[in-house]
Every structure is written in structure tokens, then in C-alpha cells.
Amino acid sequence: MATITPLIPPAQGAVSDDLAASQAALESLLAIRFFEEAVDGLFARGLMHGTMHLSIGQEAVATGVCAALRQTDFITSTHRGHSHCIAKGADLTRMMAELLAKQTGYCRGRGGSMHIADAKTGNLGANGIVAGGIPIATGAALAQKMRDTDSVVVSFFGDGATNEGAFHEALNLASVWNLPVVFVCENNKYGMSFSTAKSMKVEKISERAASYAMPGVTVDGNDVDAVFDAAKVAVARARSGGGPTLIECVTYRHKGHSKSDKNLYRTKEEIEFWKTKDPVGIFETRLIEKGVLTKSQVDQITEAVRNEIRNAIQEASAAPDSDPAELLSSVFRQVG
Amino acid sequence: MATITPLIPPAQGAVSDDLAASQAALESLLAIRFFEEAVDGLFARGLMHGTMHLSIGQEAVATGVCAALRQTDFITSTHRGHSHCIAKGADLTRMMAELLAKQTGYCRGRGGSMHIADAKTGNLGANGIVAGGIPIATGAALAQKMRDTDSVVVSFFGDGATNEGAFHEALNLASVWNLPVVFVCENNKYGMSFSTAKSMKVEKISERAASYAMPGVTVDGNDVDAVFDAAKVAVARARSGGGPTLIECVTYRHKGHSKSDKNLYRTKEEIEFWKTKDPVGIFETRLIEKGVLTKSQVDQITEAVRNEIRNAIQEASAAPDSDPAELLSSVFRQVG
Amino acid sequence: MSERIITYAEAIREAIGQAMEADPNVFMLGEDIGVYGGAFGVSGDLYHRFGEERVRDTPISEMGIVGAAVGAALVGMKPIVEIQFSDFTAHAMDQIVNQAAKIHFMLGGELSVPMVLRAPSGSGTGAAAQHSQSLETWFAHVPGLKVVMPSSPADAKGLLLSALDDPNPVIVLEHKLLYKTSGHVPPEMYRTPIGVSNKVRDGKDLTIVATGVMVSRSLEAAAQLQALGIDACVIDVRTLSPLDMGPINESVSKTGRLMLVQEAPKHVGFMAEVAARISEGPGIYHLTEPIKRLCGMDVPIPYAPQLEKAVVPQLPDILSAAQDLMRGV
Amino acid sequence: MSERIITYAEAIREAIGQAMEADPNVFMLGEDIGVYGGAFGVSGDLYHRFGEERVRDTPISEMGIVGAAVGAALVGMKPIVEIQFSDFTAHAMDQIVNQAAKIHFMLGGELSVPMVLRAPSGSGTGAAAQHSQSLETWFAHVPGLKVVMPSSPADAKGLLLSALDDPNPVIVLEHKLLYKTSGHVPPEMYRTPIGVSNKVRDGKDLTIVATGVMVSRSLEAAAQLQALGIDACVIDVRTLSPLDMGPINESVSKTGRLMLVQEAPKHVGFMAEVAARISEGPGIYHLTEPIKRLCGMDVPIPYAPQLEKAVVPQLPDILSAAQDLMRGV
């Protein structure tokens, strides 16, 4: 078991104005970053198989959004889902165990990186199907409304996902049913190799909210404060029966789309430019400038998070491999 | 063989300012109306089987749009497709023969009302799948662009179809590929029993064009002149490389959705109100008021069209029934 | 016990109504199931009895509808999706197959998708190729889905109630031509077990295995065959996945003759699985004749009435096929 | 003739390139097939050779992409659609099944849809349940579709060129694990006929029928069985629809033993059809043993390497199953 401090919203104002909220947010940003750097290394050394999609560079989106959520709220995630999973509060050891195909992993080694789910923290699952989680989020939100709970559902998805029919149908249903759901588009400028400039003609993806008479906003996805502020408003609207919102978070992935990516579709300059807008660095600097945390406090937190990731890898590596014996009996849940 | 005068655009100005264009448009309106009234009767008397969807009350949409098209242009149609088929210039006898399940029908009796296609007039087919024809129209338009023809493609579909993922994906592709296609939404206020007020939150369906940075307009779908004017602009844009347009034509169907409809979802008052906006009557009155045609000329045209429909029924009824012998050999086109 | 005769459609409606009364988590969603009462009149007055929240009309968005059901089921609701014609499941295959069927296994077993998806299947209404398919083979081939095809009003109710008890996604394919047919249906909330084939007629000369509307047609044929001195056993598979071969094996061991009747196209259709099960097991030693498959032709369903009849097995076809089998041709 | 050894992926690329040179109507569309070169590197440099118009990158919209191909094909183009993983065809089933497959028949025969849809199929890459399916059964069951599964570089090229000559929709399921495998491929534009099964190894003791990646595995097994004194005939079905039973019937008439090997889940899978064809024809009289089916387990494909291997037939499984069959167990 390796975890970080659960995200909490600031008592008031911005995340970066609140000590507790800032510390938790920083832990989240760093945990995502270090977890994925570790995973990247394990793959490089052939200690992990399959494929994976890293959100390095996009950490502020999941962090800012989940800071506005409660544990009882739900999320649906994507193939690029480590950040969402961690920000929602998952156990880093079970995540790592899943990627290492261990019996103790979140999916008992059956799902891997693209299918991690965690009922305890309301993570209804990453998804290997682009836009596959959006209609599911709508359904989970429909259940909240029918049961009259005050929980909300957040659906994370990418820019490319907004070109799928599933996006259109799900947002329309959420709109006409006035559901407690927030649609969070992580616009990292590319769907695999295809740029948003080529895959759609709208300037901002948030313009697409108009087709559903739904509020749509675009924010700097590399700024935890900006993301949180937008999420806070949308989550409050959803919770109070005000219906869905589409939030576009403009960000960028530093790594390739997946292991097989040669980055032929974008320039080194572009990548370097975005590295100067690193969401982790930006947030650290802001906290230090605002005097919320000192450099050495930041360093302590950094070291503590590094340790958690090390623990996660150690504990996970020691766990037993996924068990083939259970296969046939696991397809269906036992009746009654 | 039973046909009407092919639709032609006015030399200039409105359809109702041009004698030839007006006569052809009136013939089209009446042919659609009488064809469907005849079909309605044949069903009622048990002389036709299956189901059918009548566009009585919506005749101005197909008429106004097709007046802006050439025979070399293409259309994709819907389950409610008789009007499109007739306006594009189909042989009424072959249409009737298809509904009567004859070997001489457009589909040799294999398709029926929901699947009539006519390669000669560029009708790529009615479609039993709501929104099914929209991606197909996009593909036909892609072919025109790749082959550098100056033909355009019109896709007809209903208000309910715009809630399907196929609508979203197809319009986005047409937008990013800048294709010569015009999307014509016949908003008759209901998708079967479900009103647009409940199935979507946008005021106007044409607002959905914004998601594709595409021009979108809403016009009175019961007014041939209004529909033609909008179609003319959109078709010219498409033909000249200006890309796609979404045209919403607001109209109403007088009859039920299909044979099994008890009209429980709408009021008699509403139906009666819309009957006062009958597109055929409106156009006739306008032509007489403008002095383009005299009442007796209108009566002559009316009688002539009635005769064509009678011929169509007679010729079709005399034709041989669809031939079961050909079934297995008809699934695939012979290679080479 | 006195007979209570109601239709197949009424039996389904009764099951849904009873389930909704018994469990607040049960709700229905689909196109035109509200005030319209459903394209085939199945939901009928449920909208007036339970209101628009629990009998939920939807926009025309099959993928979105099924996805919404998957999401609601994931968090503990029991959605019953009605897809207006089974042909339109083509739009929702990702949610049905890549999501609903796999979630329980793929996500490690904590979550599951107790969703019931009902859809009218089959031909015979003159609605042509896009409104008449029998697609059970697709679903039966997908691990993680249970697939049932009720052939009688009693099974329609009992299987649906079992489906609603099941914590896994269950596909219920109803036949359009059966909706108006009637039969005895007990008024209480009974269950017809999923995964149990049903011997609907015993016989010693040949074994007829059928699904959906072909069950009643086969029974009719069996009655006429009796008059010709041929004693046919008729088995209604009822559940295509998981498949119960028990009654089939047992009957074949007695009759030695097996005839498989389905409406769906023959090629790679469900009945091929039944033939394969026999041919890979002890059953093959009991066969005195090759297996006979009587299936739909491998063509899209045509519109013309005589053509539509020609492409799927009709009573005379079953009769002559059975006699051929008895004559060993 | 000297051997020219290239990979399966290169063979497909060569076929597409030659077809594009020969016919201006041929073009490719799909996700990341342009500058990226395709998720599995199949399109490679075609984008640079033929430009972005004819090697057309698309937004992520499988239904729209296939629909666009159907529409373009309807008016005379010859589109080659690449669906990045065959699992995603679930999004396009309406356009594939309700449109492409039915249009020629349903619309009366004037129009047709000469579309080729290629998709990487199968497991073995650790991509888990939504990126590893073998869905050939769905397509093979649909009247109006032709379905091929090339098992070698030579067939990958020859079958694709035949598919491009075909005025009907053809589904080409390529196996991910084969893309990097090599073999002799003639440089010219030759055709491998659609609808002709291929006996890839003769043998008198048992008949192994396989598809996709199971063909090479079965050949490997056959070689090892030879050492054990077992002479296995191996038949590559190659075309699942229309199915050519000729070589299978002929071989079974000699060996009397039939083993069917597929990666897809067993239940209602393609090989059931082969078993059914034998069991309903004269072939059944030639069987000296029940048919043996060796198929994927009826479970979603798991992520863990050892689990992924456990759910689909591996070389040792084929070897022991063949020996069991010879021993009559």
C-alpha cells in the first residue's frame, strides 16, 4: 500500500493560496510524474509488457479537477488514465502491481494500464476505446439523479475523442436529462499523430458544448489553479442540479503517444516549447513565490513522493503473478 | 413509365417568379402528395404490405432543394424518402412497382419503400437506418472532390437523426475535408413520437453546424421559395469548393410516423394548425396571387399529375411479381 | 391450476412491471417506449404506471442509450434497454461487446454490469433487410454475454425475470412474430432458468432443435409428422449462451437423427455450434444419419412477401426436411 | 525463380502501392496511416509516395470513416479502409453490415460497394481485451460480405489484390503477430483467389484446419508430429466466406480425423461451421474419430502475458490435441 495525501479543495480562493490544498496538489502532480517516469523506465528495461500511454505534461488536469471532487464522486477515465486514477486517490502499489501483471493489481493482471478501475475511490475505469467512457459517465450520472444522491460524475477524455459519435450522443443525453456530470476534455493537441488543427475546424473544443446548450469553457490545462477554478464551478453546478458542463483543458504530452511513437508528426521545437510550460514546475514556482511552501518544503515533499513510488514498485514486484487458474470462473459474476 | 417535368431553377430570383420553374415545382409538390395519398390508400385497402413513412406536409423541402440540383448531383435519402426520390426525378411507375413488390420496381421488390435508389438520377438510396445515409453522402462527396468533378451531394435526414453519432462524425469529416455536400435536416418536430423539445436542448438544429465551423441556416420548410433560396446558396458554395452547409427546414408531417402510429404524442390542434400551413396550398396560392399561373392552369397541372399517378399504379400493378429464383445469385455482384 | 392466457408482449410487460414494483433500481430506457408504448407495444402502459423517469424515452442514439445503461448498471441500477429493432444494436456493439461484456473480467471482478438488453428480432413483417435480421450469433460468440431467445409467452416472462436477477449483461432477443401470440402465463413472479434447454415435445424418431419462432413452427411440424407416423422430439434451446446440450445429447442418443432449425442465415450461424458439439462428442456415435441444418438462406431479408418467406424456413420446409432425414436423403 | 523474402506488412504495402499505381480510384483512409505510417507500420511510406489525398488520415470516427468509404465506393472509387484494431469495427457495424453488405442486393443490383476493409486482428501483444479480439465470426455470418484472413506474406498480397478486384465489400482480417513475419512474395501483381481454401501441407493421418496465425502454428506442430510418426495435413481456410470445403472434404476422406484450430473463442465460432459442414455431409462417414476443436477459451483476452497465452491455442496445445486425436481420446 503506497498512497499520497488525498486532494482537497482550498478553504477558499485558489488551490495555491491554501497550504493543505497546495501540499496535496503538489503530491498529486509529483506522484503522477514519478509514477509514469518509473513505468517508462520499467518498459525501457523490458520489465513491463504491452503498451502504455503516459500523461507526463498533463498532470495539472487530473489534479485540478479531482481537487474539486469528493471520494463519493465518480470518474470515467481513458487509455491515458494513470493521472486520473492517482488524482482520484488510488493505491499506487495496486496500480503498479496491475502494470506488472500481478494478482494483487487492481484488475488482477487482467486489464493492465488501459483498464485500471477502483470502485473504492469511484474510478469506474480507464478505457481502451477512445470516447468509450463518455456514455458510461452519462449513465452513472443518470443513476445519481434517479437515486437523488448529491454525487457527481466526471468524464475525462481527449481532443480526438470529441470526433467520435459516442461524444455527441453522450453529451446530448446528459443535456436533455440535465445530469450531474462534468465532461473534461484534455486537449493535448493530438489524437495519436493527428493534430486538432486537422481533425476538427472549431477553434476551441469547448465550442462544441453549444450543440447541447451546455456551458463550455476553455482553460489552461497546465495550471492547477485554472483547472480547479473551472472544475469547482462545473461540479457545483452539477451537484446543485444545474446540469452538465464541458471543460476543455489545453495541455500537451511530453512523451510519445505510446511506446511505438517516433514523433514524426510534431517538431522538437514544439515539444521543447511545451516543456517550458511544465505544469509541475509552474505550480512549484508559484507556491514558492506566493510563500505557501519554501523550496526545502517542496524538496521534502518531492523526496517523500519519490519514496512512495519506490515502495509501490517494491511491494508490487514482490507480489505473486496473475493466476491463470481463475480465468474461466471470472467471466461472469456468480448469480445471487 | 410515368414522370413529371424535371425540376429546374428559376432563371433568376425566386422559384415562384419563374413560370417554368414554378410549373415544375408545382408538379413535384403534387406528385409527391398524390403518390403518397395513393400509397396510403393502397395500404389501407391491404394492397401493399410492410410499413411506410409518408412525407405529406413536407413536400416543399425535397422540391425546393432538388430545384437547386442537377441530374448529375447526388442525394442520400431516408426511410421517409418518397419526396426526395420524386423530386430528384425518379420514374413514378418504378417507384410504385417497388412498393407493390414487383420485379420491375427500383429494387426488384427486394427493398420496398425504405430502400428505393435510382442511379440514373443520382439517388444513392433511401435508408432504413436513421442517419445511415449521412456518412455515405460524405463519402460520395469525397469522391467528387478527389475526382475533381463539379457535382455536389445532398444528404436528407430528420431532426431525430441529428442525435445519432453518425450525424456528428459525418459532418465533422465533411468539414475537415471541405467537401461539396449539403446537409438538409427536415425538422418535422418529432422523431417518431419524441419531440425535438425533448430530444435536444438547442433552439435551432442549425446551431449544431457550429461544432464543425460550418454555415448553418434555418428556413421555413413549407415554403418552396425559402427552401430553394437556402439550397441555392449552399449548393453554389459546395460546387465552388466552399465546403459543406447545414440547412434546417422546419416542417411537419400530417400523417402518423408510420402505419402503427396512434398519434398519442401530439394534439389534434397541433396537426390542424400545421395543415393550415400546407406547403402545396401555400405555393399554389402564391403562384396565382403573383399571376404566374391562373387557377385553371393550376387545375390542369393538378389533373395531369393525378393522371400520371394513375398510370403509375396501373403500369406497376400489371408488372410481374418479384422473382424468388434470383435470390441467391443477387447477393454479390459478379466479379470482373 | 386454471390457465391464464396472455400474449408474449403482455407477458414481457408483466415481468417488467413486477420487477419495477419489486426493485426501485429497475428502470427502462429506449426509443418511443413512453407515451407511444413501444414500436411493438411492449412497454404499453408502463409509462403511465411508473412515470417518465423509470420508463425513459430517449433520443435516437443507440450507442449512447446502451452506454448510459452500462454506466447506470455499473453503479448499481438495473436498466432494461429496449433497442427498437435488433438490427440497430449494430450501432451499440462497442458498448455491448467492448464494455458491458468485458468490464467484470477486464476490470478485475469488483464491478459488474447487470444490464438487460431487449430487442425485437427476425423477419416476417415486410420491413426488409435492415429491420429483419437475426443476429443472435454475434452475441452468443462474445464471452461475457448471456443470450436468451424466448419462444413462448411463459418463457418470455420467466427468462426476463431471470435476466433481471442476473448480475451480468443479458441479451434478450424477442421475435416480432411472437408478440401477438398467446399462451398460459402464471401471474406470480416465477423464473425460467438461464442456461437450461427445454424439451418441448418428446419423440423417438428424430430430434429437432430450434430457436425463436422456429420452435412453434417445429412443434406444428412435429404434430403433422405424427400423423405420418414420424415421432419427433422438439428441443427449444432457449439460452444460446451458456448453451445446455444435456437434453439434446440425451434425445439424439435415442433418435440418432438430428435436425437443426434456425431463422438466421446458415453460414457460421448458431446451429453450427450445436452440430459441432455433437460431432466432437459421444453424440456423433449415436447418429444414424448426417445432421441436417435447416436455416435461413445466406441472403439479406427481402421486402417482397413471397421472397421474404422463401429465405427463411417455413412449415412445409420443416416437414419435408424431416421426412428427408427419416428417409436418409 | 529466386526467392524474394519480405514481411507480411511489406507485402500488404506493396499490394496497396501497386493497386494505387494501376488504378487512380484506389485510395486509403484510416487513423494515423499518414505520416505516422499506421499503428502497425503497414502504410509506411505510402503517404509520401501518394500524398495525403490518397493516403488519407482521418479523425477518430470509425463509423464515419467506413461510411465515407461506402459512399465513395458507391460512386465508383475503390477505398481501402484501415481500422486501427479490428475491435473498433464494433463502432462501424451499421455501415459494414446494414449498409455495405446489403446495398447491392437490397437496392436491386444497380449499385454495389467495392470497399476493402482491413483490420489487425488477434491477441499476443499484451494489449488486453479491447485490442485483441478475433471477430471473424461476426463478418462471416453476414450475407453480402466476403471475409479473408491471410496467413502468409504471399497470401496477404494476393488476397488483397483480389479484394481490390472484387466489386463487393471484402473484410481483410490481418494478424498482428504476422506483420513482422517474412516469406517469399512475387514482385508482380498476382492474385490469390478469394473463396479457395489452401492445402499448405499434405498428410495421411489427420487433417488440421486452421485460420490466421494458427496456420503457421499448425504447420510447426505438423513438422514436430512428423518426428513422432504422425503425418498431418494442414489446410488454411484463407477465405471464411464464401467457404471452400473442397480440400477439407478431400483430406478428411483420406485421414478420417479432423482437428479445427482457431484463435477466436470456441462458442459459436467460425470452426463450428466447418464441423457442421462435415457432420451434415458425406464427410461424416469418413470420420474415424469425433471432430476435435481447439479454440480460444470463452473469455476476454487478458493482459498478463502468461494469461494471454493460456487463453489461445499454443504450439504445445496443438501437439497434444493432435496426439490425443490419434490416440482416440
Ligand SMILES: Cc1ncc(C[n+]2csc(CCOP(=O)(O)OP(=O)(O)O)c2C)c(N)n1
Ligand atoms: C474507438 C477507438 N479508435 C481508435 C483507437 C486507437 N487510439 C488509441 S488512443 C488514440 C488517440 C486518442 O486521442 P485523444 O482522444 O486526443 O487522447 P490522447 O491519446 O491524446 O490522450 C487512438 C486513435 C482506440 N483505442 N479506440
Ligand SMILES: Cc1ncc(C[n+]2csc(CCOP(=O)(O)OP(=O)(O)O)c2C)c(N)n1
Ligand atoms: C438507427 C435507427 N434507430 C431507430 C430507428 C427507428 N426509427 C425509424 S424512423 C425513426 C424516427 C426518425 O426521426 P427523424 O430523424 O426526425 O425522421 P422522421 O421520421 O421524423 O422523418 C425511428 C426512431 C431506425 N430506423 N434506425
Ligand SMILES: [Mg+2]
Ligand atoms: Mg489528444
Ligand SMILES: [Mg+2]
Ligand atoms: Mg422528425
